[in-house]
Amino acid sequence: MDFRSLFTRKSKSSSIATQRLQLILTQDRFEVSEDSMKKLQIELTEVLAKYFEFTMNSVSMSIKREGNSYVLMADFPYSKTNKIR
Amino acid sequence: MGKVIVITSGKGGVGKTTSTANLGTALAMIEKTVVIVDADVGLRNLDVVMGLESRVVYTSMDVIEKRCELSKALVKDRRVENLMLLAASQRNRKDDIRPEQMQDICEKLKEEYDFVLIDSPAGIEQGFHNAAAGADEAIIVTTPDLSAIRDADRIIGLLQNEGIEPINLVINRLSATLVRKGNMISKNDVLDILNIDLIGVIPEDTGVIASTNRGVPLVHTDRSPGAEAYMRIARRMIGQRVPIPDMREDSFLDQIANWFSRNK
Numbered sequence: 001m002d003f004r005s006l007f008t009r010k011s012k013s014s015s016i017a018t019q020r021l022q023l024i025l026t027q028d029r030f031e032v033s034e035d036s037m038k039k040l041q042i043e044l045t046e047v048l049a050k051y052f053e054f055t056m057n058s059v060s061m062s063i064k065r066e067g068n069s070y071v072l073m074a075d076f077p078y079s080k081t082n083k084i085r
Numbered sequence: 086m087g088k089v090i091v092i093t094s095g096k097g098g099v100g101k102t103t104s105t106a107n108l109g110t111a112l113a114m115i116e117k118t119v120v121i122v123d124a125d126v127g128l129r130n131l132d133v134v135m136g137l138e139s140r141v142v143y144t145s146m147d148v149i150e151k152r153c154e155l156s157k158a159l160v161k162d163r164r165v166e167n168l169m170l171l172a173a174s175q176r177n178r179k180d181d182i183r184p185e186q187m188q189d190i191c192e193k194l195k196e197e198y199d200f201v202l203i204d205s206p207a208g209i210e211q212g213f214h215n216a217a218a219g220a221d222e223a224i225i226v227t228t229p230d231l232s233a234i235r236d237a238d239r240i241i242g243l244l245q246n247e248g249i250e251p252i253n254l255v256i257n258r259l260s261a262t263l264v265r266k267g268n269m270i271s272k273n274d275v276l277d278i279l280n281i282d283l284i285g286v287i288p289e290d291t292g293v294i295a296s297t298n299r300g301v302p303l304v305h306t307d308r309s310p311g312a313e314a315y316m317r318i319a320r321r322m323i324g325q326r327v328p329i330p331d332m333r334e335d336s337f338l339d340q341i342a343n344w345f346s347r348n349k
Contacts, residue, residue, distance in 0.1 A: 012266075012267025012268065013267065014264065014267050014268055014269055014270050014271065014274070017230070017231055017270050018270055018278070019230050020272045021234055021235065021270070022278065024231070024235055025238050025278065028235065028238065028239065029238075029242075043289070050171060064280060065197050065241070065279070065280040065281070066194065066280070068245050068250075073296060
């Protein structure tokens with residue numbers, strides 16, 4: 001348990017801002033709509049679900065700037081119990 | 086041969102003109118020769134912030150349309166040696182100038198001056214492209230809020246497409262108190278999101294208002310946190326290694342928490 005959470009009653013507005021910003025910038029950098037992103041997310045999960053046991057919508061995607069290019073990152077939470085089919 | 090640096094942001098009102106005025110003045114104070122160029126055609130303000138509005142006779146438009154020599158259009162600063170201003174025309178529109186014409190002015194200026202700082206207009210249209218046309222490098226000014234950071238991100242992409250490098254970041258109006266209370270995006274979060282090099286952090290400094298009222302850039306004010314921050318950026322711009330001081334963004338509680346996690 002985080003020591004700090006004992007003293008903070010509600011989530012800080014700065015962390016809400018940072019989370020919103022990450023999402024906004026991912027969409028801006030992709031130059032695609034929220035709908036297409038959701039679709040891509042679902043399809044990616046479906047492909048991986050053929051090999052691993054996943055709960056739908058568990059994937060999160062972002063685009064990070066690395067020097068002059070962008071790197072697309074998709075995070076799939078994976079645990080040992082998600083055995084390979 | 087000098088350097089042309091465009092100072093830009095995307096969003097308006099984040100401190101481009103204030104930063105251009107202060108960095109130009111600061112560089113001249115540390116013995117560099119500097120021209121600050123107002124690229125905001127139709128909405129010029131750099132002359133006002135510098136307190137030079139009564140001295141402007143010619144503008145970049147007069148130079149482009151060959152009504153006067155470039156050297157004659159430069160206005161000498163009232164306070165610092167080696168600091169010149171090239172004002173923008175107030176009667177023209179941004180698309181009355183073509184990028185090649187701005188580029189030409191920049192080429193000529195950097196032959197004679199160490200630094201040419203271009204104060205870009207807000208937006209991503211023609212005015213911004215003109216401002217960036219002759220630039221070797223860029224400084225992005227942002228404030229720690231959603232809209233300014235989003236716009237900065239867009240501008241960084243556009244500058245990278247134009248091959249402008251390096252692109253350095255100035256975070257303006259950061260309040261360590263608000264960051265501590267969790268009500269302002271922190272320096273590290275801004276850096277994490279934009280992922281470009283930081284050249285300085287300007288703390289929120291109410292002295293800026295009085296300095297604009299007087300037409301005297303903040304760097305002339307002693308012991309002002311904003312002035313000191315701008316002076317440090319100027320020193321980094323001439324290649325000195327000046328550390329970016331920690332603004333104590335962490336609360337007392339965070340510091341205790343950090344201490345515990347370090348000693349686990």
